[in-house]
Amino acid sequence: MDFDEIECEHKDSPFDSSGFLDLNNPRFNEGETIKKSDLRKKEEEEQEEENESENMTNSDLTEEQKEKYEERQKRVKEIRENSLPDSTPNLNVSESNGGYGRDKGEHWEEWSNFTLEYKSIVTTPNDEKKMNFVVHPRMDESPFEVTVDTGVFHDKRKFKREVCVGETTVWKGSDGNLADLRQYITKQDRVEKKGTHHLGLNDGVWVTPNRNLTADGWSEEEEILYDARNIATERAWSCPDKFDREKVAEIIELLPRTRDTERLLPVIGFFYASSVKPYILDWEGEFNLLSVTGDTGAGKTATLGVLWDMFGMGKRPLTIKDGDFNEKVALSSTNSIPIWFDEYKPSDMQDYKVNNFHDKLRKTTRPSLIMSGNKDGSNDSYELEAPVVVSGEESISGAAEERRQIAVAFKSSSTETGSDTNRAFSELTGTSHRGNGNVAHYSGYDLSQHVVAWLKFLLNHDKGFLRQRWEESGEKTWELIQENDIQLPDEMDIQGMQTIHFGCTLYQKFADALDAELTFTDEDVEKAMLYSVTGANGGENRARHVDTLFDIASRAASDNMLKPEVHYKVASENELRINLSKSLDKIRKYAREHDLSEDILGSVEDYYGRMRDGPEKYPYIGLYDGEPKKKERDIGWSIFIDIGKAEREIENFRGDDFRHRIVDVEEEEEATNQKGKSF
Known part of the structure; x- marks a missing residue:
């Protein structure tokens, strides 16, 4: 078959009396050949005639021309304003048996087993546009609403994921079919609404997943539309219609x-x-x-x-x-x-x-x-x-x-x-x-x-x-x-x-x-x-986080989880230096292993921020130019602690937990060898 030809069964003109291609003619099928060049010629003649008509004044037109022009304009207006046309030649989209598709002549090519009712165009808080549809499944399934971004019609995978979310809804068409469907759907009447991702109070209205509550009661026509995302909060929300x-x-x-x-x-x-x-x-x-x-x-x-x-x-x-x-x-x-x-x-x-x-x-x-x-x-x-x-x-x-x-x-x-x-x-x-030897049962x-x-x-x-x-x-x-x-x-x-x-x-x-x-x-x-x-963590109890830290550090040092010359150093009988950056994870581990209920803050800086409050809250911590840490030659940046003051301020802090000498196996062997050599 010549690619410049269209098959047509009847020998009469394929155009109706107004000059439009008559697709509703029952004889319009396969048969007689009409060349596309003839169609293009017909379109050019119509366009030229329309241009001439637009340039004419009413006095320039004959009654026959006026009637023909007005009839043509009426047909164009009907097509543009019809919210659900039975067929759109340019898009080649039709509805049949509760779904979308197109007539291929010998058979019906089905794209979906559902139809879409275009309810509203929704403007999100980010000024993005979203489309709100009611999906009407063909099968025995209740209609449901979806709100999707306009790009959902560009990708069939996304369309399936965000629109075909019912138990029975299926899309079989291509990306190109989706593009046609979008233009077909957008001819439907719809209203403009404000969208929100947030359940709850929005402009004096309480927005819920399915409907909104106002001062006058439940509203069926929402001015603010919740953008459903099928998340746990939506599924958990429950609100009855009335109350006792x-x-x-x-x-x-x-x-x-x-x-x-x-x-x-x-x-x-x-x-x-x-x-x-x-x-x-x-x-x-x-x-x-x-x-x-x-x-x-x-x-x-x-x-x-x-x-x-x-x-x-x-x-x-x-x-x-x-x-x-x-x-x-x-x-x-x-x-x-x-x-x-x-x-x-x-x-x-x-x-x-x-x-x-x-x-x-x-x-x-x-x-x-x-x-x-x-x-x-x-x-x-x-x-x-x-x-x-x-x-x-x-x-x-x-x-x-x-x-x-x-x-x-x-x-x-x-x-x-x-x-x-x-x-x-x-x-x-x-x-x-x-209570009092009795058991009372309540209905709640x-x-x-x-x-x-x-x-x-x-x-x-x-x-x-x-x-x-x-x-x-x-x-x-x-x-x-x-x-x-x-x-x-x-x-x-x-x-x-x-x-x-x-x-x-x-x-x-x-x-x-x-x-x-x-x-x-x-x-x-x-x-x-x-x-x-x-009380709780308010007021004076905020200071307890620092006290608690050194309380646990004392116990961790006693159990050898904090090591001398690594995590801390006893510089003198009354001065303790602790490298908090090295020690915090060990202190946290000790608290976890010993199932301690005391809170430990998330970072070293959380503690430094509190210690900067100074000697009024922490008299046992030394400050150097307003900072609670100072570079220590052997173990790095450290907090300098007055042991005597810490023992008085912190309930379970003991200087002896840090002062004890830990001797490892190698040191003991070396000491033994040296002792043997002296005899």
Whole structure:
């Protein structure tokens, strides 16, 4: 067959009365030959006629020409405006039997077993454009939504990976077919929407994976669209349509009674304040972390599990062991739902993993964007904005991290059998409680009802109202600081107290709206605020990290894990010199092997930063031009320690642990030989 020919069965003109190629003519098939040159000639004649028509005024056109011109323009307009044309000759795309493909004459070439409903074009926070579709599978499968970048139509592998995510959806077409499909799909009507990667508070609306909650209730037509990524946070999120007012009031009453009030109120305050973290970032530029520590059995995981469930996230926490990628994804998945990492124990981890995790923690306190490269040369971006809770037997270490955290240590007494706090916790969670020789069985509560009740309350208060409450909390914080003559080293300590007061204020107002009766008072809130800067890792206890270091170093030297003339040197009866750069890993190893619960900071510089505070905090450490280290001839840069003062300041530090003489086997043999020679 001549490549300049098209087969046509009938002998009549292939053009309709308006001059268009009549593809709907049932006789238009194989048969008579029409040369492409004839088609081109026809197109050129039409173009020339159209150009002439455009240059004519109405008075220049005859009635017949006007009618023909208007009919042609009407046909062009219909094709351009038709959102779902049955066929598009230029693209050669059709829909049939719930899928896309094209008619090859003798057979139907199928590309997909689904169709796409183009819902919206979404503008992301980075000003990128994304396309939101409803995928309608042909098979017995419910329609589902996908939001993809426009480049998904350039690569069938990417299209399959991001669009064909249903149980039955299949794409069989080529990259070229995708290009045609894109032009075909984009003829559909759609609306423009704002997109977000963050679940939670966005412009006064609470964005969830499937729909949005507003002050007026659930919205079916979202103005802000969540860009779903099929990640753990999306799968964990759960929020019912409605709630039982009485039951939620009882939950609110019970919660503060489940643990020691002084230790629990900072946690409650943090969770409720987290719901408006985007606003607090606007007002202050930074937001605190929450660190919860305590011995095994103190109720850390159980309590945080209850709160996470109350805020829509279920009971299963994340762990640092989940890996770097999962950390980035989780911390960039929300801006106002606390992301909880449990089992934090840096002494059991490699230093680089701890440092990477700490780096991400610091970035979440301020709006931060991190980039991650892919093998194909592209980059993925992660906006780390989640409020963060970290729990474990060790507190978050590192000067920068401690500066930003609200630190709480739970008491084991709160979980003791028979205690009032333990009974309240059993009543809240539906577990059995033993006390006074009796066993009480409780049915518990559906804690997920709390989240919808809380969010409806929150969304009915505008940003101005919340700003006023925040400023009032700031004023109360300053009053408390002045009344108690507290010397705070950093503004984030002050903001941490303000966050606790603000969150507890919201909790109290929420309780009032539900007619719930709370057992804690304003005085209890103030005690909790003071505890946050004087207890756990706050206030004076910050100094304990340095004391703890030399406490463990003393024991490590006694057990010969630290070597004289390598890690340390006793320069005189009362002067000890320790090379911390060489010793820190050994001290950390000793603590790990002896299962010590004391915290060890992440780096040498974390300790140097504290030691620079001077003799008021560390009278046993010498400073040289403001630095706590000095070059030592035999072992390198070292900390100079006054042994007598260290023994008085540090509970378990003993100078004799460093002064003892260790003789190895070779020295003993040499001594024996020398002794033999003397006889």
